[in-house]
Each structure stands twice: as C-alpha cells, then as structure tokens.
Amino acid sequence: MLKPKARYNVAVVGATGAVGQEMREVLEERDFPVDRFLPLASERSEGKTVPFRDREVPVERLTEDAFTGIDIALFSAGAERSRHFAPHAVVAGAVVIDNSSAFRMEPKVPLVVPEVNPHALDGHKGIIANPNCSTIQMVLALKPLHDAARIRRLVVSTYQSVSGTGQEAIEELFEQSGEVLNLRQVKPRVYPHQIAFNCLPHIDDFDEDAYTKEEWKLVRETQKILEDPGIRVTATTVRVPVFRCHSESVNVEFERAMEPNEARALMSAMPGVVVLDDPGRNLYPLAIDAAGTDAVYVGRVRADHTVEHGLNLWIVSDNLRKGAALNTVQIAERLIAEAG
Ligand SMILES: NC(=O)c1ccc[n+]([C@@H]2O[C@H](COP(=O)([O-])OP(=O)(O)OC[C@H]3O[C@@H](n4cnc5c(N)ncnc54)[C@H](OP(=O)(O)O)[C@@H]3O)[C@@H](O)[C@H]2O)c1
Numbered sequence: 001m002l003k004p005k006a007r008y009n010v011a012v013v014g015a016t017g018a019v020g021q022e023m024r025e026v027l028e029e030r031d032f033p034v035d036r037f038l039p040l041a042s043e044r045s046e047g048k049t050v051p052f053r054d055r056e057v058p059v060e061r062l063t064e065d066a067f068t069g070i071d072i073a074l075f076s077a078g079a080e081r082s083r084h085f086a087p088h089a090v091v092a093g094a095v096v097i098d099n100s101s102a103f104r105m106e107p108k109v110p111l112v113v114p115e116v117n118p119h120a121l122d123g124h125k126g127i128i129a130n131p132n133c134s135t136i137q138m139v140l141a142l143k144p145l146h147d148a149a150r151i152r153r154l155v156v157s158t159y160q161s162v163s164g165t166g167q168e169a170i171e172e173l174f175e176q177s178g179e180v181l182n183l184r185q186v187k188p189r190v191y192p193h194q195i196a197f198n199c200l201p202h203i204d205d206f207d208e209d210a211y212t213k214e215e216w217k218l219v220r221e222t223q224k225i226l227e228d229p230g231i232r233v234t235a236t237t238v239r240v241p242v243f244r245c246h247s248e249s250v251n252v253e254f255e256r257a258m259e260p261n262e263a264r265a266l267m268s269a270m271p272g273v274v275v276l277d278d279p280g281r282n283l284y285p286l287a288i289d290a291a292g293t294d295a296v297y298v299g300r301v302r303a304d305h306t307v308e309h310g311l312n313l314w315i316v317s318d319n320l321r322k323g324a325a326l327n328t329v330q331i332a333e334r335l336i337a338e339a340g
Pocket residue numbers: 013014015016017018019020040041042043044045062075076077078079081099100101131132133163164165166167168319320323324
C-alpha cells in the first residue's frame with residue numbers, strides 16, 4: 001500500500017524504451033510529485049542518461065535490489081522482466097504498475113482504466129496491471145454505451161501502429177520506407193514480413209486455434225475491465241505502416257436500442273473521449289491528428305442495419321499515451337490521491 005507523502009520516489013523500468021520515454025514526459029507534463037527519479041533498463045543502457053526535469057539522470061541496471069526506497073515502480077520492459085522483477089519491487093515496499101501482459105489476467109490483480117473501473121484498485125496487493133493499448137481505447141469509448149444499453153457482442157478490426165511493438169519497430173519502418181522508395185531490397189528484422197507500404201494481419205504470437213494473443217487480449221481484457229464475461233468479442237488485429245496511434249473499427253451489438261445521436265452524446269460526456277463525427281466536412285478521427293495527444297477519439301458513428309440494435313464506430317488513440325504511459329501515470333495519480 002502506498003503511504004501518503006508530499007513527493008514520491010518513482011522508478012521507470014524500461015526508461016529507454018518507447019513507452020518508458022513517454023512515461024518520463026507524462027510524469028513531467030502532469031507535474032507528478034516525484035522526489036527521486038530512477039530510470040532502469042538493461043546492461044545495454046548502462047552509461048546512458050535520460051532527461052528528467054532539466055537534468056540528465058544516469059540510467060541504472062535493473063536488478064533485484066534496485067528498488068530500495070522506491071515508492072512507485074512503473075514497469076514497461078516486457079513480460080519476462082515484469083514477472084521476475086515486479087515481486088522484488090513489491091517486497092522492497094513499492095507499488096508496481098505494470099504495462100506488460102504478465103499479470104493482466106490474474107484474478108487478484110486489478111486491470112485498470114481509471115475513467116472506467118477505478119474501484120478495481122481497492123485492496124490491490126502491490127501489483128496493478130495496465131491493459132493492452134488496443135483494449136484501453138476501446139473500453140473507454142464503450143463504457144458509457146455499455147452502461148446505457150448493455151453490449152452483447154463486439155466485432156473488432158484494428159489498424160495498429162509500429163510504435164506498439166517498440167523502439168526497434170519504429171526504426172524499422174523508417175528504414176524500410178527509405179529502402180522501398182530508393183528501390184533497394186528490404187530485409188525485415190522485427191516483423192516476419194516487410195511492414196513499409198504493407199499490412200500484416202499478425203500481432204503477437206498465434207495460438208492453436210489460429211487467433212493471435214493480441215486478439216485474445218481484446219476479448220479477455222474487455223470482459224475483465226467491463227466486469228461482464230457475457231460480452232462476446234471477436235477480433236482481427238492488424239499491424240499497419242503508421243508510426244503512432246492505433247485505429248479500430250468496432251461493430252457493437254446491444255441488448256437495447258442505441259441510436260447514433262444518443263451514442264455520440266454519451267461518449268462526448270465520457271472523460272477522456274472526444275467525438276469527431278461530421279462526415280459532411282470529412283471530419284473523423286485520424287492517427288496523424290491524435291498522435292501526441294491524450295484523448296480517445298471516436299467518429300463514423302452509424303447504425304448497423306443488419307442487426308436489431310447495432311452501431312459501427314471508428315476509434316483512434318495514441319498507443320504510447322492513453323494506450324500506455326498516460327494510463328499508467330493516471331493510475332499512479334489515483335493511488336496517491338487515495339493515499340493522501
Ligand atoms: N509500445 C506500446 O504501445 C505499448 C503499449 C502498452 C504496453 N506496452 C508494453 O510495454 C513494454 C515495453 O514496450 P516498449 O514499446 O517501450 O518496448 P521497447 O521500445 O522495445 O523498450 C523496451 C525497454 O525495456 C528494456 N529492457 C529490455 N530488456 C531488458 C532487460 N533484460 N532488463 C532490463 N530492461 C530491459 C529496454 O532497455 P534497453 O534500452 O537497455 O534495451 C527498454 O528500455 C512491453 O511489455 C510492451 O508489451 C507497450
């Protein structure tokens with residue numbers, strides 16, 4: 001449990017990565033009450049520094065005893081590191097907020113989007129899970145609709161940016177785009193196929209029934225966060241050559257009537273959601289506009305006439321902000337508000 005303090009010692013595990021860098025920026029921008037800032041990464045980053053509040057802070061190596069004196073540890077260095085090191089951070093007295101998939105589906109670990117299910121934080125045991133980026137933006141938009149008309153079924157197709165894979169994938173898209181435009185041969189490293197000027201219907205590993213783990217995250221995390229295992233979800237997750245922001249086409253079937261105008265009004269009133277929906281003016285959410293911003297944007301709200309109570313939505317958000325770093329810091333803000 002977090003003890004009330006004026007300022008907190010905060011570790012960022014994976015501080016040199018795509019999400020870790022964004023976490024540092026979000027902590028600064030939101031003026032999070034940081035006393036000591038401890039950036040942790042692998043031995044590859046030893047000797048590097050990262051900027052934090054007009055200072056260059058040396059990156060330290062992630063070890064089991066790195067967490068002495070740390071109050072809050074924000075993890076984003078992959079599931080393997082979280083599984084091994086998060087329990088050590090908790091024993092050292094820190095509260096862990098974990099961005100990886102390591103603990104999300106453990107029944108006693110809260111999986112939290114603060115605007116949607118903040119009550120799940122009550123009675124946590126030291127580890128709190130941040131949901132997957134594609135789940136966060138979807139449940140934020142859907143929560144007020146579910147409360148009003150009960151969602152029965154979701155059919156989701158995602159268009160996910162390369163920053164969702166991490167720093168190396170961002171570099172790969174830059175390099176490959178140059179190679180293709182200069183008529184040079186492309187050699188994929190991060191993805192199994194060329195990502196520049198291409199779409200890959202493959203995010204994370206395939207399981208035995210031909211779905212990917214990313215697709216299952218959308219199913220199971222949605223049910224856990226909305227606290228409704230009866231919501232049926234089917235998903236196809238696609239990596240697209242976009243640097244930042246995930247876009248999602250979401251078909252929703254409700255138990256009760258939900259007209260597009262009512263849905264727009266409900267989503268507009270939801271904290272963190274912005275409705276951009278004026279097709280006559282070519283106004284709908286776009287990845288390039290959402291990049292670097294905090295909101296979840298929804299547009300193309302329209303009735304699905306093939307079912308009794310259906311809607312189609314287009315949902316866009318920055319996967320590194322609300323999909324990762326911002327949501328994590330918002331969870332930490334809730335914890336300190338409750339502690340104080
Ligand atoms: N990208 C997203 O949109 C997103 C969204 C939600 C959740 N996540 C999750 O966040 C985590 C990080 O993602 P990312 O996109 O930031 O990846 P990334 O850009 O590849 O960064 C990985 C970070 O982890 C560190 N790391 C790797 N191996 C390590 C080790 N053995 N010991 C200590 N540190 C190690 C790296 O340090 P070095 O620089 O020293 O190698 C780097 O700081 C993943 O679990 C991912 O699933 C990502």
